[in-house]
Amino acid sequence: MGSSIHAFGDVxxxxxxxxxxxxxxxxxxxxxxxxxxxxxxxxxxxxAFSENKGALAGLIFIVIVALAAVLAxxxxxxxxxxxxxxxxxxxxxxxxxxxxxxxxxxxxLGRDILSRIIYGARLSLTIGVIVVTLSLAxxxxxxxxxxxFRGFVEAIIMRLMxxxxxxxTLLLAIAIVAVLGPGLENAMxxxxxxxxxxxxxxxxxxxxxxxxxxxxxxSSVVGAGLLRQMFVNVLPNCMAPLIVQATLGFSTxxxxxxxxxxxxxxxxxxxxxxxxxxxxxxQFMQRAWWVVTFPGLAILxxxxxxxxxxxxxxxxxxxKLKR
Amino acid sequence: MLSFVLRRLGVVIPTFFGVTIxxxxxxxxxxxxxxVVMAGERGMSDERHAELAAQLGIDRPLIEQYLAYIGNxxxxxxxxxxxxxxxxxxxxxxxxxxxxxxxxxxxxIAVVLGLPAGIIAAINRGKWPDHTLMGAALTGxxxxxxxxxxxxILVFSGYLGWTPVxxxxxxxxxxxxxxxxxxxxxxxxxxxxAFWSAVHHLILxxxxxxxxxxxxxxxxxxxxxxxxLSDDYIRTARAKGLSPRRVIGIHALRNxxxxxxxxxxxxxxxxxxxxxxxxxxxxxxxxxxxxxxSISRRDYPVVQGGILLVATTVILVNLTVDILYGVVDPRIRxxx
Numbered sequence: 001m002g003s004s005i006h007a008f009g010d011v012x013x014x015x016x017x018x019x020x021x022x023x024x025x026x027x028x029x030x031x032x033x034x035x036x037x038x039x040x041x042x043x044x045x046x047x048a049f050s051e052n053k054g055a056l057a058g059l060i061f062i063v064i065v066a067l068a069a070v071l072a073x074x075x076x077x078x079x080x081x082x083x084x085x086x087x088x089x090x091x092x093x094x095x096x097x098x099x100x101x102x103x104x105x106x107x108x109l110g111r112d113i114l115s116r117i118i119y120g121a122r123l124s125l126t127i128g129v130i131v132v133t134l135s136l137a138x139x140x141x142x143x144x145x146x147x148x149f150r151g152f153v154e155a156i157i158m159r160l161m162x163x164x165x166x167x168x169t170l171l172l173a174i175a176i177v178a179v180l181g182p183g184l185e186n187a188m189x190x191x192x193x194x195x196x197x198x199x200x201x202x203x204x205x206x207x208x209x210x211x212x213x214x215x216x217x218x219s220s221v222v223g224a225g226l227l228r229q230m231f232v233n234v235l236p237n238c239m240a241p242l243i244v245q246a247t248l249g250f251s252t253x254x255x256x257x258x259x260x261x262x263x264x265x266x267x268x269x270x271x272x273x274x275x276x277x278x279x280x281x282x283q284f285m286q287r288a289w290w291v292v293t294f295p296g297l298a299i300l301x302x303x304x305x306x307x308x309x310x311x312x313x314x315x316x317x318x319x320k321l322k323r
Numbered sequence: 324m325l326s327f328v329l330r331r332l333g334v335v336i337p338t339f340f341g342v343t344i345x346x347x348x349x350x351x352x353x354x355x356x357x358x359v360v361m362a363g364e365r366g367m368s369d370e371r372h373a374e375l376a377a378q379l380g381i382d383r384p385l386i387e388q389y390l391a392y393i394g395n396x397x398x399x400x401x402x403x404x405x406x407x408x409x410x411x412x413x414x415x416x417x418x419x420x421x422x423x424x425x426x427x428x429x430x431x432i433a434v435v436l437g438l439p440a441g442i443i444a445a446i447n448r449g450k451w452p453d454h455t456l457m458g459a460a461l462t463g464x465x466x467x468x469x470x471x472x473x474x475x476i477l478v479f480s481g482y483l484g485w486t487p488v489x490x491x492x493x494x495x496x497x498x499x500x501x502x503x504x505x506x507x508x509x510x511x512x513x514x515x516x517a518f519w520s521a522v523h524h525l526i527l528x529x530x531x532x533x534x535x536x537x538x539x540x541x542x543x544x545x546x547x548x549x550x551x552l553s554d555d556y557i558r559t560a561r562a563k564g565l566s567p568r569r570v571i572g573i574h575a576l577r578n579x580x581x582x583x584x585x586x587x588x589x590x591x592x593x594x595x596x597x598x599x600x601x602x603x604x605x606x607x608x609x610x611x612x613x614x615x616x617s618i619s620r621r622d623y624p625v626v627q628g629g630i631l632l633v634a635t636t637v638i639l640v641n642l643t644v645d646i647l648y649g650v651v652d653p654r655i656r657x658x659x
Contacts, residue, residue, distance in 0.1 A: 054458075162334070163341035166641075167634045170596035171614065175630055178618040179352045255467055259600060262469045263615060278470055285473060286481050293477075296470030304465035311461070 048316035055312020058305035065302055069121040076115040077103070080272040084110035089288040105290040107281050113290065116272040117298045123273045124254050124302060127188055131253035132246050134192040136199055140242070143203025144230050147211065158204070161197035169194045170259060177265045184257075184273065187266035191256045195249055202245055206238035240317040248310035251303040258299050274299045327649050335642050342634040343396055347389050350627045401628035406620055411628035415610065420503025421491065422609035425601065426594050428525055429532035434587065437537040441544025441583075446571060448549060456541065463538030469600045472531040476604075479527060486527045489606035493520040528605040532597045536590045543586045547579040554578075581652055588644030592637045 039047070050056050068075055078084075090106040091098045098105065104114040142161075146154040164172065176190035177183075210216060211234065219233050254274075260266035261275030269280050274295045281291035358367075358375050367375075376382045383391075395401070401411040437460075444456040480488045487493070491505045498512035506525070509517035551557065552575055560570045599611035606612070610633065617625035 054461075159337050159341055162338045163345055163634075166338055166342055166592070166638045167345070167630060168592045168596040168599070168637065170599050171630060171633060174599070174615065174618055175349055175626060178621075178626060179349055181354075251465060255465075258467055259469055262600070263603065264619070275467075275469070278473070282473065285477055289477055292470065292473050296467060296474065299467045299470060300462070300465060303467065304462055307461055307465050 045316050049312050052312040052315060054308045055315075058308030058312065061301060061305040062309065065121050065305075066125060068118050069125050072118050072122055076112075076118040077101070078112040078115040080111065080116045080119040081270055082111065082115075084112070086110070089284060089291070091288070092290050104294045105288065107277075107291050108284050108288075113294055116277060117274070117295055120272040120274045120277060120295065120298065121302075123184070123267065123271065124258070124299075127184075127191075127257045127273075128250040128253045128306075131188050131192045131195070131257070132249045134188070135195045135249065136242065136246050138192070139196050139199025140203050140235065142196070142200040144207055144235065146200065147204045147207025147234075148226070148230055154204070157200065161200050164194065165197045169256065173256060173260060174263065174265060177260060182265045182268065184261075184267040184271065187257050187260040188253075190260070191253055194256065195252055198245055198249075199242065202241050203238055206241060207234055210234045210237050244310055244314045244317060247306055247313055251306040251310070254299065254306070255303055324649065328646055331642060331645050331649075335638055338638055339635060340393075342631060342638070343393060344389070346627045346631045346634075347392050349630070350623050351385070353623065396631065401631065402624035404617070404625050405622045406617075406625075411624055412632075414613065414625070415629065415632050417503075418608060418610050418613050420500075421505075421607060422595075422598055422602070422611060424504045424506065425525070425528055425532060425607060425609060426591075426598055428529040429594065429597075430536060430587070430590070432529055432533035433536035433540055433590075436533075437540030438544050438583070440537075440541040442548055442571070442576070444541070444545045445548035445552065453545075457545065460538040460541040463534045464542070466534050466538075468531055468534055468597055469604060471534060472528070472601055472604045475527050475531055486523055488527075491521065491524050491608065492517065493524075496520060528601045528607055531604075532594065532601045535597060536587070536594060539586060539590060539593075540583060543583050544579065547582045548575060551575045551579040581648070584651075585644060585648055588641060588648075591640045595633060595637065 038044070084102075084106060087099075087102060087106050088110045089108055090102050090110075092105045093100055093103045095105075102112050102114070104112075104117070106112055107116070142157050146157040167175075173187070173190040173194050176193060177186050180186035180189065216229065216233060220229060224233060257266055258273070258275030258278075261273045262279045264279060267273035267276045269276055277295040278292055281288075281295075285292045358372055373382075399412055401415075403410045404414060407414065440456045440460065444453040444460075447453045476488055479486050492509060496509065496512070496514055496517040498508060498514065498517070501508050501511055505521040506518065509521040552571075557570060557575055560574045561567075565574075595611070598609065599615060601607065602609045602611035603615050610629065614626065614629045614633075616622075617629065
């Protein structure tokens with residue numbers, strides 16, 4: 001097993017059979033008899049994926065964030081909107097005047113920053129899921145249509161994607177929000193439109209590559225209909241790059257929606273969306289660094305984790321990069 | 324070569340018209356009556372309303388309105404701002420140098436730091452410099468730059484007190500803009516200290532804006548270098564006994580740079596998206612801040628014209644990169 005190409009893990013990382021075997025007991029067991037017969041595709045995928053320490057770290061962080069988001073009422077020390085009037089802009093716990101009651105300090109209204117970040121995770125992950133689902137589903141349909149019908153339909157769809165791509169993402173998102181009106185839902189729609197071209201182009205490219213293959217010809221000889229060809233035969237074979245793109249799409253979705261929130265065009269205060277948190281507390285930044293630092297770190301680490309995972313998935317799924 | 328350029332133009336021109344339709348449609352999808360919006364709080368009589376509608380042509384069918392709009396666009400008339408009453412194009416041209424100066428500086432920082440980082444990572448593949456640099460690059464790539472800019476301000480302006488937070492130059496200096504580029508104008512003015520003041524004001528926003536392109540360039544350079552380094556001609560060059568410096572610096576880099584240049588060209592759109600945030604945070608008087616403000620002021624002609632002008636700039640830059648790419652690499656021309 002060689003080291004993977006995108007290994008962004010720890011400095012001291014040394015990829016070897018031993019480390020990947022120590023990942024889990026089931027992995028150890030199956031690699032041993034994997035010498036004789038090929039392992040299950042899912043297991044093979046997991047072995048390739050978990051070999052990349054960075055990707056694994058990303059996955060673990062995302063699982064933690066997701067658990068915190070789901071269990072927010074149980075794990076968050078306070079409600080996100082509760083104002084402790086006697087503890088305004090209180091510093092984090094490691095300061096002399098910090099307390100365990102507010103581990104990461106409080107904002108200008110005395111709201112607990114940690115609790116707001118935890119409840120914000122709910123929003124950011126929901127935003128990611130909705131934006132990725134919307135854009136992926138639309139992109140797949142447009143890409144399949146363009147790849148199967150070619151000619152005029154394809155030209156129209158692809159030119160439309162060129163138009164969307166020629167406007168800088170954030171500017172187009174801002175313009176769409178300006179038309180629809182500010183708010184979290186409209187911000188998500190705007191971001192989903194903005195990221196659409198990457199899914200459409202990716203689907204179309206894979207569809208065109210797949211259509212020339214023998215299995216497609218064979219099934220059309222047997223009499224497979226167009227819809228069956230599109231969704232049952234060709235689409236599953238185009239999924240690998242789309243899965244990678246969708247993972248990376250989570251980071252774009254979270255970043256862009258947070259940017260819109262920061263500009264006052266996304267989620268509106270007092271919603272604890274991460275970008276909105278930054279915008280709200282920006283004016284107190286010089287007096288209390290923690291009010292902007294922690295929400296930003298939450299965005300950075302979440303986005304970084306999705307990117308690490310995307311890189312790992314690409315290495316594990318892309319046969320061209322596989323040894 | 325000519326047919327290659329024509330083929331590219333055949334894609335670009337429909338895209339441009341697509342953008343005009345998009346800009347036109349966006350404004351027409353805004354709920355509410357634009358004249359009522361224009362009148363604002365004051366309100367207006369019904370006669371004046373009808374008069375204005377006729378004057379602006381919004382009582383005519385959409386297709387006619389669009390044709391009139393295209394006619395205006397092609398003659399450089401993008402309407403005038405509701406707020407300042409100056410033509411949109413004039414305002415754009417006035418503010419554009421500030422954005423250009425910021426973006427070019429950011430791109431320079433990104434290339435100067437990103438390129439060597441990618442090369443060093445590629446040469447030391449799998450060792451600690453590779454992991455450190457690529458870890459840093461992926462962090463930079465994931466950076467919410469609106470937060471990163473705030474942190475830079477917090478550290479360099481607040482804590483260390485090294486750099487100012489807003490504007491392009493200290494108020495102590497005043498001179499007539501010649502080129503619109505503060506760095507050049509301050510030198511031309513001959514006032515001592517003016518240039519340094521401009522550099523001081525530029526460095527923080529340019530660094531914030533450079534972060535993502537730098538990361539992209541470093542990652543691209545690394546993978547492109549790795550691909551080239553495994554080619555046969557590199558092995559030949561090594562076998563000939565050329566020094567590693569020469570093999571990497573001349574033989575490998577030259578070919579590895581081609582995809583990197585394309586990526587730099589493609590970053591122009593992303594750079595502008597970043598400029599919107601950077602300019603808003605640093606109160607940098609450029610296009611990005613202008614557009615965000617015009618959206619919150621509901622200054623629709625500026626929004627419409629601004630989107631069109633920015634998109635056209637992006638299209639033109641990408642076209643130029645494409646053509647340059649065709650000049651540099653003859654293989655591209657045939658592929659089209």
